[in-house]
Amino acid sequence: MNYKTRKISNLIFGLASVAMAIILFDGCKLPAEDKETINSDESNENLVEAKESLDEARKEYVLRYEAFKLESDNKIAENEKVIAELKAKAKMESNAAKRDFEKELAVLEQKNQSLKEKMSYYKDEGDDKWESFKMEFNQDIDSLGQALKDLTKNDTN
Template sequence: MFFGCDDNREQKVEDAKEDVQEAKQDLKEAQAEYERDWQQFKNEAELKIIANEKAIDEFKAEIKTASKKFKLKYEKEVAELEQKNYELKKKIIEYKYEGKDKWEEFKQSFNQDVDIVGNALKDIFSKNE
């Protein structure tokens, strides 16, 4: 009769070990998925930031040859957008993963901020034309 209890205990231990192994595997897969998602997001964000930098540089070149009135109107705005773009660059470099919910929140907020800068640059160019 005691032997049956040992078999039952051994089975429970074996089941628990399997559960732990499955949990470890699930964690590895989740970490790998996050890493892929992060790299893709980071690459896309860096491309958007670089595109913003190029647009800012192009506009700065135009400002140099523009009238004084035009310079006064847009220099400050371009400088502010350049600063915001720099802050976005810094934000992506300094980001530390704090869980899935925070990650999703960061992505949404970051994309919104990048779009604001990009759209503001497009607006400046369209006003200039």
């Protein structure tokens, strides 16, 4: 082999090596890019699913809140009705019994008004606080309802 042939041969071999390196390097890069695209697509799908799930949970929460509020408003309105009836009956009592009865009734009326305000001023602070609020509110309204029943029983005796 002469010098020129060897030089051309080395040049061809060098170019072929560079071409192979480029092909190998480029070939290695494509799957990584594909993986990134796949991971990005999966991440986007997960994000969309999470957002939909959050939206659905929020809708359910609002529906539960509205149902509870309606139920509570009805109980408060019923308490107001009972209080009005008891006030009317109190007007027919004797002076000593009337004063005690009216004092007890005024305390219960204030408690009912406080519950009404508590319900109207409630602000969404998350599901845990909602459950705690609901439990406490139900205990308070049940306690008030029982006190009104007891007052009515005492009034009829």
